[in-house]
Amino acid sequence: MRVKRPELVLAGAVALCLPMVPGILDGGIGTMAALTRFLMALMACWAAGAVLSTVLTRYNEASRRAEILRAIEAAQQAVVNANAATDAANARADTDENAGGSALR
Numbered sequence: 001m002r003v004k005r006p007e008l009v010l011a012g013a014v015a016l017c018l019p020m021v022p023g024i025l026d027g028g029i030g031t032m033a034a035l036t037r038f039l040m041a042l043m044a045c046w047a048a049g050a051v052l053s054t055v056l057t058r059y060n061e062a063s064r065r066a067e068i069l070r071a072i073e074a075a076q077q078a079v080v081n082a083n084a085a086t087d088a089a090n091a092r093a094d095t096d097e098n099a100g101g102s103a104l105r
Helices: 006-026 031-104
Strands: none
Touching: 006 031
16 A cells, blocks of 8 residues: 655654553563554554545545546637637628628629
């Protein structure tokens, strides 16, 4: 599983293990038990970070895709509007030519 910010995963594992520090310093918790707990906290934080990274990446991709689609639709609408304006101008020019020609006859 991929994690974008491994330093935050490590910080989370350390934060989870901070309550053990007094017990380790007093000798109430052995070093192997503390190391095991830290590794378990590290694995749990890594899994949570991977899930969070995946969710954020999927939402980001969906947002980008929607933004690109909106931009494409706006560009297509602008082309349609430009074509309609050109067609209307050509139609006016044709009617002006026809009107001008019949007045000369």
